[in-house]
Amino acid sequence: MLGKEYERQECSLARALEVIGERWTLLIVRDAFYGVQRFNDFHAHLDIPKAVLSDRLNGLVEDGILERRRDPEHAGRHLYALTPAGRDLWPVLHAMLVWGGRYREPNSRVFRHSRCGTLLDDAGACPACGTTPPPEEIVSELRRGRGKVRSDPVAVALREPHRLLEPLQVG
Amino acid sequence: MLGKEYERQECSLARALEVIGERWTLLIVRDAFYGVQRFNDFHAHLDIPKAVLSDRLNGLVEDGILERRRDPEHAGRHLYALTPAGRDLWPVLHAMLVWGGRYREPNSRVFRHSRCGTLLDDAGACPACGTTPPPEEIVSELRRGRGKVRSDPVAVALREPHRLLEPLQVG
DNA sequence: AGTCTCAGGTTCGATGACTGAACTCAAGGA
DNA sequence: TCCTTGAGTTCAGTCATCGAACCTGAGACT
Helix, strand or coil: CCCCCCCCCCCHHHHHHHHHCCCCHHHHHHHHHCCCCCHHHHHHHHCCCHHHHHHHHHHHHHCCCEEEEECCCCCCCEEEEECHHHHCCHHHHHHHHHHHHHHCCCCCEEEEECCCCCECCCCCCECCCCECCCHHHEEEEECCCCCCCCCCHHHHHCCCCEECCCCCCCC | CCCCCCCCCCCHHHHHHHHHCCCCHHHHHHHHHCCCCCHHHHHHHHCCCHHHHHHHHHHHHHCCCEEEEECCCCCCCEEEEECHHHHCCHHHHHHHHHHHHHHCCCCCEEEEECCCCCECCCCCCECCCCECCCHHHEEEEECCCCCCCCCCHHHHHCCCCEECCCCCCCC
């Protein structure tokens, strides 16, 4: 995005948008919540040009949203995982998912509290427990009849219910 | 933004980003919550090129986030106001303000429940009332010692506490 | 050793979005 | 009448994004 900064805005919204406001960035963060960790998996699932993906991943690492680690199983490869600051983006993501689901198109996935199996409400809280579960306690599963469009390995792996932040077994 | 769409993503987050994911869009929506209604006021407060502002306002009207009305006091001018769908973006905005305030820079404004004067918590709820007030019941005021940077008429008008969505008296 | 494949990038030209400045146009005031 | 102000539109230059092609290092295969 041309001039991703909004320097003249003295506002924490502007500061947040400088980090997560660029094209593709929030979709990358979403996939990170879904457990995607590898460059190729992001690439396969997002249809994003590799150059842009590389740029965004570097930016997210620099900004402290993602952490880059060496892949212990494959020398020379990396794994990307959300930092605590990145995990704290869950309320933002959830609010956008809810809004989009209400006004654009129902989301293809639903979210349950892993402790009790109850569907989360629009505020991200569990009506049964009366708490707002952190992402580690949220299980995401496909809504019936949806999610058959994409056939990349990540989309296939995500057809099974899956706990957020848990590394996805791809392929 | 080049190809603002994310067609291959079957996800309500992608749908939401197609509407509010472009540069400047969320800052325009923020100002609309602050009561900004006129083209020139958005322009003065955001330092946004007029061509882009015009494009974004048209897009937001098309997408049902803003409503364009004739200005009853000035023939040929317009007023922009949030639709119900636009007002429902408040949780998204608030979540981003909170995240940016925590990890980037404390926000220059704070938010209180107008009924009881209590500061809202990070989830946007009023701890005293136990409810999550809608934007019409939220008063925003400058945090002490902040907000002296900009001197445009909108920034000046916003130095007084102000109820969200209430048209701002500028100039 | 030489070749193949694959993940994870980088490089490249073409296309399209953003920018600031200049321009237009209509309404209202001096 | 001229001037100003609000609300845009137009335009050339700059910059981001796109998709395709290319590169590199690590195993794996022959």
